[in-house]
Amino acid sequence: MLTNSSCQKVFAELKWSNMDAVSQVPMEAVLPKHILDIWVIVLIILATIVIMTSLLLCPATAVIIYRMRTHPVLNGAV
Secondary structure: OOOHHHHHHHHHHHHHHHHHHHHOOOHHHOOOHHHHHHHHHHHHHHHHHHHHHHHHHHHHHHHHHHHHHOOHHHHOOO
16 A cells, blocks of 8 residues: 555656656757747738738739820820
């Protein structure tokens, strides 16, 4: 039968063995959570830049093409 002190010794040994197992994990295998958060922020910023650029350039390109096609010199009006 286990006494209170022997139970504490068993739990203490388990605790130390778990800590040893965690300390043997290579650092390259586990990325810290804050690095992943930084990558999410960077990807959101890049996506925002791409979307805003396309919203600006697509209408501008359409206006330029329209004005080139309807220019009076090309239509022979001048």
